[in-house]
Amino acid sequence: MWLIGDVELIQQKGRIGFFHYGPRMWMIGGIGPLKALQNSAQRDDIIQRILSEYPVVSFAKDGTLYRLRLNPATPIDSCEYDSPPDHLLGRGRLDAQDHPVLYCAQDIEGCVHECRVTVEDELYIATLHPARPLKLLDLTELLLEEDTTEFESLDLAVHMLFYAPEHSYPISRAIAIAAMKSGFDGVVYPSYSSQVRSGLMPAETVGYGISIRRAARYIPRLTGHAKTGVYPNVALFGRPVRDGIVEIACINRLILHKASYDIRFGPVISH
Structure with missing residues (x-):
């Protein structure tokens, strides 16, 4: 309200008009598949689409993964770097009480x-190598959807799901459990910290929207642009260290030497 006088003066002197241009609703979650995932009666159908439309990748035996532990009781014990114990399950994005x-x-x-x-x-950080090739569902991949708008995009729905905080966990857990039952060893998924690591917060609407995704079918380098700022994490189902699915190559102490921050200011909004 405190800007009304300024707006009127600029309109008068500049002979121009102002109008409110709000966001297209897909930018704040108005996407059909995302809404369906939030509906328990419709969720399974969308999860089956996710399992069938996202690519399967094989993580090779010579691949490297890292597992970090904070204040482990016995840092040299390989069990410290496996999935959390039963009493700690159900707190993360993909694990549940009976799904480590x-x-x-x-x-x-x-x-x-x-x-x-x-x-x-x-x-303490463990370096892990698969004992065999791992079958993973890649949820970071860019889906090049034909004849699809932002309001219907499964690709945008999944990316928004993994950038959402804890209220989204029941949905992402359901996806993980369905992937496990379908024979996957785990999933590759977008890190929640991707945006703050890349500095793309909020995500640019052109790169994040459907236009770049459509153009990527004809200009391959645009696929890289659309995936800019997506940092992949890997979640492996069960207890892969105990079961010999991954092997610990080494364990190291990790020391934080320096941290830096890129900070900006924003308005304070009082409700």
Whole structure:
């Protein structure tokens, strides 16, 4: 309200008009598949689409994953780097009470972001290698959907789901359990900290919208642009360290040497 006088003066002197241009509703979650995922009666149909439309990738035996632990009781014990014990299950994005998940990343910085470490923590990191090729569902891939608008896009729905906080966990857990039952060893999914790591917060509407995705069918380099800022995490189902699905190559102490922040200011809105 305190801008009304300024707006009227600019309109008068500049002979121009102002009008409110609100967001297209898909930008704030008005996407059909995302709404269906929030409806327990419709959720399974969308999950089956996710399982069939997202690509299957094979994580090779020579691939590397990292698992970070904060203040482990016995840092040298390999069990410390497996999925959390039963009494801690059901707190994460993909694990449930009867569905343990080993969360790891393909880069060390990703582990640090996900674990929200402080300088007071004692940090230990395990380097993991698969004992065999792993069958993973890649939820970070760009779906090139034909004749689809932003309001109907499964691709945008899944990305928004994984950028949402804890209220989205029941949905992402349901996807993980369905993937496990379908024979996957785990999933590759967008890190919740992707936007703050890349600085793309909020995400640009052109790159995040459907226009770049459509153009990527004809200009392959645009696929990379549309995926800019998506940092992948890997979640492996069960207890892969105990079961020999992944092997620990080494364990190291991790010391935070320096942290830096890129900060900007925003308005204070009083309700």
